[in-house]
Amino acid sequence: MSSHNPPLMRPFKAKVIGQRIPRVGWRWLGGLTVEHEGGRLHLFMTGGIARWFSPGETVELELHEEPEDIDGVMVAPRESYRLWRIYRGERVLVWPVWRKVVSIDRETITGRRVYSYRLLAREAQTEEDYKEIVGLEQYHYASKEEIVAIWRCPVCGVYLESNLQPECPRDGVPMKLQEIRGSLPSSRFMVVELLDRKPYEPRIVGYVRVDTPIPLMHRRVPKPGGGFGVEKMIREKVFPKYWFHPTFWPVEPRNRRSLLARFRELAKLYGSRRIARAAVGEEIADEALRRANTAAARIAxxxxxxxxxxxxxxxxxxxxxxxxxxxRRIPEMRRAKHVVETIAQMARYNPFFERAGFKYMWDTASGRPVLMHPLTEEARRIIEKFLSSDPVAKSHGGVLYRPRYSPVEMLSEPESLVGVTKSYRSVLDIERLPRELQDVLRAFGAERRVVERYVLKDVNITVNPGSVAAVVGASGAGKTTLLRMILGKALGIGGEGYRPDSGVVKIPTNTKAAALLPGELEPSFGGETLLEHVASKLGDPGAAVEVLSSVGLGDAIFFRASFGELSTGQKERAKLASLLAERPNLLVIDEFMAHLDPLTARRIARKLGKLARSKGITLIVSTNRPEILDALQPDTVILVGYGSAFQEEPGRVLREL
Structure with a gap:
């Protein structure tokens, strides 16, 4: 390296003299040109970061490798440097992109770890990352008719709406992703990547979009005589005004007329207001990005x-x-952040924001809940003061989500089988079969025969209220027969197969049972959506969302689907949700999660075990799958086989399976 080249592994000052932002694919392609004592240097990075810089800004740079000379231009590849923005004397690291690896343990209600997720959270930085985001966004809108992505031709610049990467109708080349529905030029995206995944598992399992705060926010407040009023500019009354301003705002008021004219022109050209909005946004974004500088952020x-x-x-x-x-002071990378806001109707039905530490503050004028999370001690004090002093906020105390699926009335006493015996008798008669089949059976010594055997003989078992019991045994050993004995008494079924030959089945008088015995006892579905089906039983849509989520159907794409539109495994989970919607205190399931892959079955088993214990439901399932038993962590295991049935300590059974 010559004396004019910058030093390696030692930070030095430089000045931004220009951006290189392509018109197509700018979120993952871009760069900055900086000037230092030794000359000029081009830094490859994402356009989503480079767009936030302006010529004349001072930055600090640390090179880890010598720059490459490409056609006389000194270039630093993405992996070869670190870059800080200098903002009011403070260093703000902006490159490389933020990333963090974490492990998340999933535990039973007793605190025992069942399995773990190893996750990599990082800012999106490749075209593939953004394509994965488009795929996930389709789940969010849950409709084949909703278009969530806008694409642009790299040759002619034409726009097109599609959920899959299209080819340009003019030039025949693959179009590039230009914008994701609802996002802004100021939006930043964090993806969550599943590490150590199985070959059939997705690479990206989630994403978060972060924007600047919304420009204006008013609060809906109840009136003493009924109805609601509006309190304007509520944030500025609670927090320092500069925390939320100046935010990303596309145009000055004096330019609004020309902006609307341009929007109408493009909407007519493309026949799409969404494309027109994206195109106009690109044209006016740079000035808005330069102005934006808040001490808050919004999870959008x-x-x-x-x-x-x-x-x-x-x-x-x-x-x-x-x-x-x-x-990283996302999204602008300038002021230190004091608070993060989110406006989320879903927060009424799912508490994940509150579980992450957000506090419910108020509803917007349109009735959408606003939650906030402090990032500094000052913000925490302001939020606590507001929640304890504001008359409306005091009524909710910062809590929005209230569980709707409440505990059931637990069984008043144990259920038990006392000296229960059940035999099986069948007659094998080959006379009704075609002669050629009779000859085959006679070759194996099969003639008319009466087969009698004990399926259960003098069985004594006890299942305590609110506990989880697993029935384990080989195929044909008598697991289903044992469940039939319980259900015959619990549901009042008088058929021969549901009555013991001798002995007593004791069921508490307050038993409210629900059962899934495939092909025998199953809930019935019509053409209604799953949300309608479950909500009609519970009488509460919010509780229906909780129940569907507990069986792994917690997405609008499932809420809006009918039973007939589901896969076999999803149908099994829908049946389970239907049974839970009956609010039983005894739930009996045969061949539990038999149609699910091991990973999904394990997740559902863990969640159902926790739900049953927390709501007071006595759960009895039959299964031979070790991963399900491990996730359920049953309180007792009932081993069935050769006419016998006895209870065993769960840990010993798990060790032997």
Whole structure:
């Protein structure tokens, strides 16, 4: 390296003299040109970060490798340097992108670890990252008709709406992702990557979008005589005004007329208001990005893959995003951040924001809940003072989510089988079969035969109220027969198969049972959506959302689906949700989660075990799958086989399986 080249591994000052932001693919492609004592240097980075810089800004740079000379231009590749913005004398690290690896343990209600997720949270920085975000965004809107992405041709610049990467109708080349529905040029995206995943698991299991605060916020307040009024500019009354201003605001009032004219022109050209909005936004974004400089941030979107909902990844994603915002001052990378806001109707039905430490503050004038999370001690004090002194806020105390699926009336006493015997008798008669089949059976010594055997013989078992019991045994050993004995008494079924030959089945008088015996006892569905089906039983849509989430169907794409539109595994979970909606205090399931893959079955088993114990439901399931038993952590295991049935300590059974 010559004396004019910058030093390695030692920070030095430089000045931004220009951006390189492509018109297509700018979120992941871009760079800055800086000038230092030895000359000029081009820094490759994402356009989503480079756009926030202006010529004349002072930065600090640390090179880890010698720059490359490409056609006379000195270039620093993405992995070869660190870059700080100098803001009012403070260093703010902006490159490389923020990243953090965490492990999240999933535990039973007793605190025993069942499995773990190893996650990498990082800012999105590649085209593939953003394509994955588009895929996840479709789950958020849960409709094939909703278009969530806008694409642009790298040759002619034409725009097109599509959920899949299209080819340009003019030039025949693959179009590049330009914008994601609802996002702004100021939006920053954090993806959550699943490490150590199985080959069939998704790479990206969630993402968080962070924006600047919304420009204006008014509060809806109840009137003494009924109805609601509006309190304007509520944030500025509670917090220092500069925390939320100047935010990203696309145009000055004096330019609004010309902006609207341009919007109408593009909307007519493309036949789409969304495309027109994206195109106009690009044209006016640079000035708005230069002005934006707040001490707050807004989490505008949190989306988790449907298969991983309800397993703590939403809370983890929000918590990691808070670290990212605090450490890197996202999105503007200028002022230190005091507070993070979110406006989320979903927070009424899912508490993941509150579990990540957010406090419910108020409803907007349109009735959407606003939650905030302090990042500094000053913000914490302001929030606590508001919640304890404001008359409306005092009524809720910062808590928005209230569980809707309340505990059931627990069984008043144990259920038990005392000296229960059940035999099986069948007659094998080959005379009704075609002669060629009779000959085959006779070759094996099969003639007319009466088969009699004990399925259960003098069985004595006890299941305590509110406990989880697992029935284990080989196929045909008598697991289903044992469950039939319990259900015959609990549901008043008088058929031969549901009555013991001798002995007594004791069921508490307050038993309210629900059962899933495939092909025998199953809930029935029509053409209604799952949300309608479950809500009609519970009489509460909020409780219905909780129940569907507890069985791994906690996504709008499932809420809006009918039973017939589901896969086999999803139908099994829908049946389970239907049974839970009956609010039983005894739930009996045969061949539990038999149609699910091991990872999904394990997640559902853990959640159902926790739900049953927390709500007072006595749960009895039959299964031979070790991963399900491990996740359920049953209080007792009932081993069935060769006419016998006896209870065993769960730990010993798990060790032997």
């Amino acid at each position: 979107r949190v989306v988790v893959h449907p298969d991983y909902r309800g397993d703590g990844l939403g809370v983890a994603s929000v918590s990691l995003a808070l670290e990212w915002i605090r450490e």
